[in-house]
Amino acid sequence: MKQFIFLLTLFFCQQIAIAQTRISGKVTLTNGQQVAGANISIANTYDGNSTDTLGHFSFVTSEQGRQLLKFSAIGHKPDSLWIDLKGKTLSLQLKLKEMVNDLNQVTISAGTLETGDYKKGAVLSSLDIATTAGAVADIVAALQTLPGTAQAFGENGLFVRGGSGAETQTYFDGMIVKSPFGSQLPDIASRTRFSTFLFKGTTFSSGGYSAQYGQALSAALLMETKDMPEKSSTELSLLSVGLSATKTIKLKKSALILGGNYYNLQPVYSIVKQNIIWNKAPIDAQANIQYKLQPTKNGIFKVFGQFNRTQAALTTGPEQMAVTNNNNNYFFNSTYQDYLNNDWKVQAGISYSRSNEIGGIQENDYSRFDELTQGRFSINRYLNGRSLIRTGAEVYFSSREDRYNTLSRNFDNHMQAAFTEGEFYIGDNLVARAGARLEHSSYLADWNIAPRLSLGLKAGKRGQVSLAYGTFYQNPDDAYMIQSKDLAYEKADHYLLNYQFLNEGITFRAEAYYKQYSSLTKYDFAGYAGNYGVNNYNNLDNSGSGYSKGIDLFFRDKKTIPAGDYWISYSFVDSKRDFRNYPALATPPFAARHTLNVVYKQYIPYLKSEIGTTYSFSSGRTFYNPNKTQFLSDKTKSFHNLSLNVSYLTSVFKQFAVLYASATNLPGFKNIYGYNYSADGSSRQAITPASKRNFFVGLIITIGDNTFNR
């Protein structure tokens, strides 16, 4: 009996012993490198273990039969394999592949610089824009320190790679903005209408952009507003130019933001010596309202409305013209985006803008009325991995009216557009984007179809090469279309080649481009047409052409200097065009050959301050001299600018505050943008900045909240 029990016990013990299997082995990458801290487990059980520093693991399991063995490690793609547990020791060699994430994902970088707080590899965050010396928190001014852009020199707009300001189109949450800048005063560039702090990110595309964007020959500036704010707050700004306030009310799933400002430059202009005679220093009043709603987990509905009124009067030019300008601008924009499920994303938007400008030049009155209504709808369908197909359609209704004394003229244009594009990620190292855009204009009675193609290829662990090709169409300027219906689309073909290197705080970019322009608008006009007021152009047609080629270099280092950040940006542009009233191919004034920007910022913790400085250089600009036979053969001297800004963190009445001061052109370089000749060409007046130096001081207080909240 005892013997029987003993045998029986032995038998059961053996059963228990048979039920245990030892699994051991090593986890490595595909190149043989060991992986420490990897997790090996048997699905639906607790059994498993981690690898040691040499990649080895070992554990015992009492599971039997066919089981799924899972293994994974942070930064790597999880994997699994089926094993058979029969009680015999198993020895496994497991291989892991690196996981592709935002940082090492190959992207199409040709022609695109992303800025913003959330994009990895982003070039400028919203704080960068606010602290770039010389920009005074204006997005476009800050973008002028990036490669591919030129100084504004008294003309509104963002001038990219030899293209005029009109060739850059601005988008607000995917909707075109008809007038993103304040009024154009003679030879004085205005700021953008929108505060930097509305946006979570900006993508500045200097060429080769997606089929989603049209009506831009040179560049697309894509601004995306912030999503839901984190909490309620009130912000008050006391500035040398006026007052500004913003109130954010955060509710459970929505938020309401009210903002306004009133700027009057009279006090500043009475202190800082001006180069022009202001009859009425600029006044700028603005009110805006935003509503944001998060109806579903990934959906967001936004509404933005803004009213902006500006007034100014000055005396300018060699003939001492008295100019007045009053502008009322209304802008409404609403967008909705949501994911229907993991595979589908929808985006819809409507926008309405209206601009009414009334002014006078000497004894003449003029006015300009602009209206744009647009609707947009697009769908993204996500495929395997990160690949996707997107398609969408847009409609635009625009109206424009010019008046000059008793004369008036106007035109309406209805446009429709559609686009389709696919982005295909082939493996981890290659991405290809191909698409086409179709547009139709009722006024021009013309269609266009534009192909777009780009490629991104990984080059080493941290680098990538990117190519882009595209055709870009744009309506001729409104000032030309209002005079002639017989015009056609202007066209540009882009060819880009880009190399980019990103590594923890170091960014390097080099991009070479060639742009071929055709079908540019030409007209007859005596002299050189200014960009202010109302002009008459004769014999308008699209016989113009041109080219622009060059190279942009960008280097940024956020790592080497502790709490310091600097970047150097250099652009070389060789551009000639025969457009407007040019008698032959010539380099236009806005295509300066060399542009250099050096930006440096330093945060000093024990002083609770951030200081920044920017040095800008631009080689001479061509200018029109009626006394010369060769058109635009004269050049101004080079342009230099050194700006400084300081931010000091403090508290006012126990509320968190930032004291901000900035000065542009501190050394007082005497810069000349060009010359205005008298009608007979015998005398000329240099076009200079409105004032040699510019100073700005501001105190920004956040009330009711002691965390830094912008």
Add this chain to the structure above:
Amino acid sequence: MKTIKFLAIVLLFSIKGFSQNSEKLKLALQKGLIMIDSAKGEQDFQNAANYFERIAAAEQKQWLPAYYTAFSGLHSALVGKQSMEIKDAVYDKALTFIEKADALSPDNSEVYALKGYIVFMKMSLAPQARAMTMIPKATGIISKSIALNPENPRAQLMLGQTTFYTPEAFGGGKLKAKPLLEAAKEKFDKETSTGLNPSWGKSRCLALLQQSN
């Protein structure tokens, strides 16, 4: 008779699934908590995180395994010397698991306290770029944790800790943190044994208090 009893007992032992599932989970969690208590470096915490992750994968309805996976992951990056990119990935993984815990145990003060901790640490990897958005986010989560259970010592500790590490210029600093940490210490002293539920933080609290003197 004795034989039959003996055989019956042996048979019972050899039948699989003898132990109750909850007993198995309880034992496993206890073992894991010991791993955490004795963890000394990045590797030990990673092993603990992997251990809890295996349990979490097998127990899809339990919040504690997901919670402790997040907790161990957080600490492996806290004490480790990995590069910023890898730490970011570790914090992101910890966030995934604390969000799983949140889904399994909504409106749980402990979950919010740990989540606030992870968000704050993620912010600290790139303060210049992230402070403005992530500090308010972290303080919002911690406020919710306190609101859900004002007596939770860990919620109070998080408030004190984030204030301690926020620069004075931004409304933080040691002076402001001291009373908050003292309030946390009081709550720790009052806390009675919680079994398998989170009970960490007292030594951290005392260490920070010492530094703020």
